[in-house]
Amino acid sequence: xxxFVAPTIDWAAVSPVLVVLAAGVLGVLLEALVPAxxxxxxxxxxxxxxxxxALVAVALLWGRVQEAALSVVGGSYLLTPFGLGVQxxxxxxxxxxxxVVADRPGGQDAFAPTAAAVPGSTYEEQARRAGxxxxxxxxxVLFATGGMMLFPATDDLVMLFIALEVLSLPLYVLCATxxxxxxxxxxxxxxxxxxxxFASALLIFGVALLYGFxxxxxxGAIAEALAGQGASPLAGMDVLALAGxxxxxxxxxxxxxxxxxxxxxxxVYTGAPTPVTGFMAACTKAAAVxxxxxxxxxxxxxxxxxxxHGVEVVLWTVALLTMVVGTVVGVVQTDIKRVLAYSSIAHAxxxxxxxxGFSETGAAAVLFYLLAYGLATVGAFAVVTxxxxxxxxPVPDAEHGAASAASxxxxxxxxxxxxxxxxxxxxxxxxxxxxLFLLSMAGIPLTAGFIAKFGAFSAAVDAGxxxxxxxxxxxxxxxxFFYVRVIVLMVLTPPADELVPDGGAPDGGAPEAAGTDAGPxxxxxxxxxxxxxxxxxLTAAPAATRTVVTVVTTPGPAALVVALCAAGVLLLGLLPAxxxxxxxxxxxxxx
Amino acid sequence: xxxxNYLVLAGILFAIGATTVMLRRNAIVVFMxxxxxxxxxxxxxxxxxxxxxxxxGQVLAFFVMVVAAAEVVVGLxxxxxxxxxxxxxxxxxxxxxxx
Numbered sequence: 166x167x168x169f170v171a172p173t174i175d176w177a178a179v180s181p182v183l184v185v186l187a188a189g190v191l192g193v194l195l196e197a198l199v200p201a202x203x204x205x206x207x208x209x210x211x212x213x214x215x216x217x218x219a220l221v222a223v224a225l226l227w228g229r230v231q232e233a234a235l236s237v238v239g240g241s242y243l244l245t246p247f248g249l250g251v252q253x254x255x256x257x258x259x260x261x262x263x264x265v266v267a268d269r270p271g272g273q274d275a276f277a278p279t280a281a282a283v284p285g286s287t288y289e290e291q292a293r294r295a296g297x298x299x300x301x302x303x304x305x306v307l308f309a310t311g312g313m314m315l316f317p318a319t320d321d322l323v324m325l326f327i328a329l330e331v332l333s334l335p336l337y338v339l340c341a342t343x344x345x346x347x348x349x350x351x352x353x354x355x356x357x358x359x360x361x362x363f364a365s366a367l368l369i370f371g372v373a374l375l376y377g378f379x380x381x382x383x384x385g386a387i388a389e390a391l392a393g394q395g396a397s398p399l400a401g402m403d404v405l406a407l408a409g410x411x412x413x414x415x416x417x418x419x420x421x422x423x424x425x426x427x428x429x430x431x432x433v434y435t436g437a438p439t440p441v442t443g444f445m446a447a448c449t450k451a452a453a454v455x456x457x458x459x460x461x462x463x464x465x466x467x468x469x470x471x472x473x474h475g476v477e478v479v480l481w482t483v484a485l486l487t488m489v490v491g492t493v494v495g496v497v498q499t500d501i502k503r504v505l506a507y508s509s510i511a512h513a514x515x516x517x518x519x520x521x522g523f524s525e526t527g528a529a530a531v532l533f534y535l536l537a538y539g540l541a542t543v544g545a546f547a548v549v550t551x552x553x554x555x556x557x558x559p560v561p562d563a564e565h566g567a568a569s570a571a572s573x574x575x576x577x578x579x580x581x582x583x584x585x586x587x588x589x590x591x592x593x594x595x596x597x598x599x600x601l602f603l604l605s606m607a608g609i610p611l612t613a614g615f616i617a618k619f620g621a622f623s624a625a626v627d628a629g630x631x632x633x634x635x636x637x638x639x640x641x642x643x644x645x646f647f648y649v650r651v652i653v654l655m656v657l658t659p660p661a662d663e664l665v666p667d668g669g670a671p672d673g674g675a676p677e678a679a680g681t682d683a684g685p686x687x688x689x690x691x692x693x694x695x696x697x698x699x700x701x702x703l704t705a706a707p708a709a710t711r712t713v714v715t716v717v718t719t720p721g722p723a724a725l726v727v728a729l730c731a732a733g734v735l736l737l738g739l740l741p742a743x744x745x746x747x748x749x750x751x752x753x754x755x756x
Numbered sequence: 757x758x759x760x761n762y763l764v765l766a767g768i769l770f771a772i773g774a775t776t777v778m779l780r781r782n783a784i785v786v787f788m789x790x791x792x793x794x795x796x797x798x799x800x801x802x803x804x805x806x807x808x809x810x811x812x813g814q815v816l817a818f819f820v821m822v823v824a825a826a827e828v829v830v831g832l833x834x835x836x837x838x839x840x841x842x843x844x845x846x847x848x849x850x851x852x853x854x855x
Contacts, residue, residue, distance in 0.1 A: 283840050323816055330823045334830050341834055348841060354834045359786050362827050363777050366793035369820060370770055373797050376813060377763075377804035398807060 178235035188215030192304030248318035250751030251455030262444030268723035271575035317455025345577035353436025368416025374409030388467030420453035434506035443546030447539035487514030519621035522628020528752035530620035537613035544730025587660025613737030769796035
């Protein structure tokens with residue numbers, strides 16, 4: 166009989182992922198054990214602690230991984246400096262994202278009391294009155310983060326697939342949990358789920374083809390088979406390999422949100438609870454781009470000139486298309502979350518520009534870009550969470566009863582652009598921070614975005630892809646228009662609600678709610694966001710009731726996040742040297 | 757019978773699944789299309805495992821099954837929630853977000 170040989174596992178190398186996933190499991194247990202009142206604070210401490218711990222683990226591993234890539238469980242988990250760099254970006258953005266998730270402007274968080282209740286039902290109303298909270302969002306965020314950290318740290322296509330699912334499934338659920346506009350939220354979840362599972366089916370079929378071609382699911386072995394080495398009986402069938410590579414790339418590009426796989430992005434970003442949108446926009450993109458870099462850079466080593474050229478042509482096309490779609494369609498959007506969604510599509514295009522050429526400078530530029538983009542995005546969505554609609558009733562009337570004895574009720578987010586007019590006068594500091602994020606996304610000098618874009622485009626020029634870099638610069642110039650439009654609106658235009666006395670909106674930036682207290686949840690159902698449709702059936706409120714746009718300026722975690730992100734964006738813009746050095750170290754031996 | 761026939765069958769099933777996802781309107785049917793794609797993948801994995809004479813492909817098929825099960829749990833939950841609200845599982849009715 167053969168003795169059992171225990172595998173040697175380098176626990177230190179897996180520690181960042183392990184801490185996050187273990188905390189997620191623990192969080193699910195705590196849901197069952199901790200009394201409801203204490204649950205939120207316990208979960209919050211656990212989540213923040215785990216993410217901080219993961220960040221520390223990443224920092225401790227940084228020096229070690231520079232010497233040689235750490236291979237665990239026979240290479241299934243392969244931690245390269247680049248993978249660790251992406252993990253660092255993901256953890257930093259997730260930490261900020263969780264703080265926004267924990268924010269409770271007006272005493273309510275952004276999540277439904279019970280996401281399973283039918284919107285507008287008595288059960289939901291009871292849950293809301295009882296003050297229930299869906300604290301499961303914290304473990305879900307942790308699981309998603311764990312998947313994202315695993316995503317760029319594996320050379321094994323099966324692990325890639327598993328990581329993809331581990332990061333996607335919690336996000337599908339999180340998308341469906343918004344407190345307000347619940348139908349939109351559920352719809353976003355359904356769209357994300359159907360398209361996401363379609364994309365992962367494409368990816369796994371690509372993996373099957375690559376496995377058939379090379380007889381292995383390790384990227385290194387596949388690269389060798391592509392180079393004509395290896396003993397696979399199907400090694401000559403390049404069609405198989407090309408189809409496999411394209412399918413896997415399609416699956417990854419879907420997660421990146423690049424055209425033509427971007428269709429889900431605007432809808433899902435709009436429908437999902439805003440804190441989740443911020444988290445998802447920053448972290449998913451970082452993880453998916455990281456995985457794409459690992460996949461393409463490793464396989465490019467084995468490709469002959471013809472195949473490599475073919476893959477580069479695909480990348481060029483996708484990058485161009487993504488930049489064009491993101492900027493051109495973004496210009497005509499009227500909803501702030503959709504504007505940010507199209508901006509995120511455009512950014513996917515800019516990141517892909519840096520990838521072309523498969524060079525070390527490209528990989529370093531990608532890392533810096535992901536960090537700069539992530540900070541600005543989490544910050545911008547945090548600002549969106551505090552710009553709210555408020556229902557004010559000058560004289561509390563009998564019709565409302567005791568429920569609205571307080572003369573005003575805080576409603577959902579004011580996401581229509583017209584409602585953002587004059588926000589600058591209500592909250593100057595917040596507006597300044599938001600303007601900073603937008604300018605960074607536009608790539609204005611002295612912000613992180615400028616350095617990031619400069620790095621990305623110069624990497625493309627180094628790789629001989631100067632037309633792509635020129636296209637990127639032009640697209641950035643067009644994008645400046647729609648970022649500056651928002652800033653001008655916030656600072657220079659007088660607020661619309663000072664002029665309009667009634668709940669009926671002047672411009673389709675309709676208040677989402679009827680006058681009743683249950684309005685925010687039930688009324689939102691029938692209201693199309695940014696559709697320009699006046700909510701005729703819903704404005705049954707007394708004429709005295711009006712909806713105004715307010716900015717919740719009470720200090721909370723979201724305000725902290727805005728401050729931190731603004732500081733980060735400025736710091737990366739003014740003193741980028743140290744972070745650029747780190748990014749350079751991380752890209753030392755790509756992938 | 758040559759073993760490539762199985763691969764052709766896997767390809768056909770995958771194509772049928774992908775077509776279903778893109779053409780059908782009912783969320784449940786769309787989802788069945790995705791499942792068909794995943795199972796076509798399983799067939800391809802197992803066939804390739806036979807060609808290469810190693811077990812990796814068979815193990816992978818199990819992984820895909822587990823993931824497909826997890827996807828069913830999450831996906832059906834979302835679809836059922838929508839159905840309970842709107843009494844319809846058509847993806848055409850789900851169009852508050854125009855995009």
